[in-house]
Amino acid sequence: MLATIPVTVRDLVVDDLPACSWSGSPVHLRYVAAELERVPRGEVDYLALCPPSGLPVGMALLDWTVVPGAGHIGQLAVHPALRSCGLGTLLIGQAEARIVARGRDRADLRVEVGNGRARALYERLGYEAYGEAPDGWDQEGPDGMVVRYETTSTLMRKQLR
Template structure:
């Protein structure tokens, strides 16, 4: 039996995080288990947690990550890519629109974030849902 207390969930365990990372960029290709049937029915793949460090933005890395994710989605026989972007992130939304994504809805969303001191706080926002045919 361990003497260590259970670890609090980190932001990466429960959703996107705004804390610094040592990665150049990352993407996670869904689906969540609860969405598997819906996605199979709608034939869409989801881009999830796409991020590029601020110091490395405007160098084409976001575009490369999106293209790689779209190739994986297509290779799985899916015909559409979907994503959600926070309303207060116009730079990311402009990139998605430039790549052919179209907004089709909005929804409230929330996730836990880890602060610099290790504390966990709830981040609440509204996201714009976007999609594009592949």
């Protein structure tokens, strides 16, 4: 059976956060909320991909401050129940369109070493690795404690025009 569902991409807003618990722990959602506070200052855009319900099933951060002349795509996530249907590809395409609309010509992102499926997706979409860097973020540990997760990420970029 095949179901075709229209989706739209709009800006994520704070009121969406209760419907975004699928994307991570309360610690992660506090990070998302902190990023949304940067939107009015023009430092970031936060994209939400939604089916007709209007509830986000995909999210992506676009940070304009990380790499001069580029848009940095981060916190890309698709609802686990809807992965491998092309939504991540669609979201990246919309992020790239925003980068071009802002007059920038490169997309940049990081993918954790070992996240082979995400890296394969980015390579399929034309991203090339250009280095590695230490990376890390706060996570929810046992008993709700915040613990620092340290890792290494591959730096990837794509020339858009």
